[in-house]
Amino acid sequence: MFTQPIPTIRRDGDAVVILDQALLPHACELRRLTTLEEVATAIHSMQVRGAPLIGATAAYGVAIALATDASDARLDHALTTLAATRPTAVNLHWALGQMRERLLPLAATERPAAAWREAEAIHRDDAEMCAAIGRHGYAILERLAAGLDRPLRVMTHCNAGWLATCGAGTALAPVYEAQARGLAIEVWVSETRPRNQGLLTAWELREAGVPLRLIADNAAGILLARGEVDVVITGADRVAANGDAANKVGTYLKALAAREHGVPFYIAAPFSTVDFGCADGGAIPIEDRGPAEVCTVLGLDSDGAVKSLRLAPESTAAANPAFDVTPARCITGIITERGVCAPGRLRDLYPDAAR
Numbered sequence: 001m002f003t004q005p006i007p008t009i010r011r012d013g014d015a016v017v018i019l020d021q022a023l024l025p026h027a028c029e030l031r032r033l034t035t036l037e038e039v040a041t042a043i044h045s046m047q048v049r050g051a052p053l054i055g056a057t058a059a060y061g062v063a064i065a066l067a068t069d070a071s072d073a074r075l076d077h078a079l080t081t082l083a084a085t086r087p088t089a090v091n092l093h094w095a096l097g098q099m100r101e102r103l104l105p106l107a108a109t110e111r112p113a114a115a116w117r118e119a120e121a122i123h124r125d126d127a128e129m130c131a132a133i134g135r136h137g138y139a140i141l142e143r144l145a146a147g148l149d150r151p152l153r154v155m156t157h158c159n160a161g162w163l164a165t166c167g168a169g170t171a172l173a174p175v176y177e178a179q180a181r182g183l184a185i186e187v188w189v190s191e192t193r194p195r196n197q198g199l200l201t202a203w204e205l206r207e208a209g210v211p212l213r214l215i216a217d218n219a220a221g222i223l224l225a226r227g228e229v230d231v232v233i234t235g236a237d238r239v240a241a242n243g244d245a246a247n248k249v250g251t252y253l254k255a256l257a258a259r260e261h262g263v264p265f266y267i268a269a270p271f272s273t274v275d276f277g278c279a280d281g282g283a284i285p286i287e288d289r290g291p292a293e294v295c296t297v298l299g300l301d302s303d304g305a306v307k308s309l310r311l312a313p314e315s316t317a318a319a320n321p322a323f324d325v326t327p328a329r330c331i332t333g334i335i336t337e338r339g340v341c342a343p344g345r346l347r348d349l350y351p352d353a354a355r
């Protein structure tokens with residue numbers, strides 16, 4: 001199974017060590033989180049990001065909180081604090097629900113050890129789901145590449161690679177599987193303003209030796225119109241029961257252009273991203289991250305120091321919805337750990353799912 005070049009998160013005693021993604025790709029730094037508050041801040045500030053990784057990190061946050069006090073009140077405080085960090089990625093709320101279900105029935109004395117076991121199980125299961133998504137997604141890429149005398153050209157948006165998960169990633173898992181199996185592939189990487197998570201994807205792929213070209217988000221349309229894209233694959237933060245999918249802002253525009261030009265558009269997401277409690281995309285909460293991210297950009301100055309630069313004057317009004325919703329009609333299929341289905345057929349893959 002795929003091994004993360006640097007663990008996105010790992011337990012260290014009663015703490016966790018994360019890779020600080022707010023500095024990547026300009027600097028690669030680890031952070032040791034020892035308190036519930038540090039974990040909550042790491043999720044909210046996007047030092048840790050990516051729907052599945054956010055879920056696993058929140059689970060570890062509960063374990064850290066209970067290490068010193070495993071009372072009902074402490075458990076409730078931890079769950080509430082972590083749930084408030086980011087609204088859109090249902091993985092966060094799913095993981096906290098798993099922790100609540102597992103820990104509430106236990107005596108306080110049993111909770112600390114059980115919390116670490118459950119968080120580690122969520123971590124391990126995510127890595128296995130990523131690997132399965134890679135295998136199922138690879139079958140699609142292999143079919144699309146059949147007969148080509150050139151590399152298959154994949155477009156993706158934001159970062160849904162190993163950095164966003166506990167394993168190989170979701171949207172990029174099929175890409176890594178293709179590379180491992182010798183299928184010629186190249187990736188259009190959309191920069192993904194305003195936080196530019198596409199730079200994380202470019203960093204991942206370059207480190208892995210996968211050919212890529214970084215593009216401005218707005219260049220996706222002409223590439224699709226010119227027939228320079230064979231398939232679009234993105235991750236998701238929440239997939240509603242009818243197959244509508246919330247993902248990083250800008251995904252919807254790519255799906256519209258892909259549909260217009262007959263290019264298949266896939267969402268890759270594990271069960272922890274599916275929310276049968278949401279009937280459709282209209283019920284998915286969309287995070288608003290405030291104007292600062294739109295008006296600034298992180299980069300390196302002439303001395304190679306990581307700096308935040310102001311793009312727009314301080315007084316500039318800005319809107320910053322962090323996600324958008326792609327309607328099921330624009331989605332060719334959803335690649336899950338249980339297989340690939342049409343957007344409205346998720347129940348076929350998860351007949352046993354309660355929520």
Ligand SMILES: CSC[C@H]1O[C@H](OP(=O)(O)O)[C@H](O)[C@@H]1O
Pocket residue numbers: 049050051052157158159160161164165169170171197234235236237247248249322
């Ligand atoms: C593996 S899906 C990751 C998903 O989460 C990202 O959001 P963020 O970077 O704000 O945490 C993005 O929507 C990705 O598609």
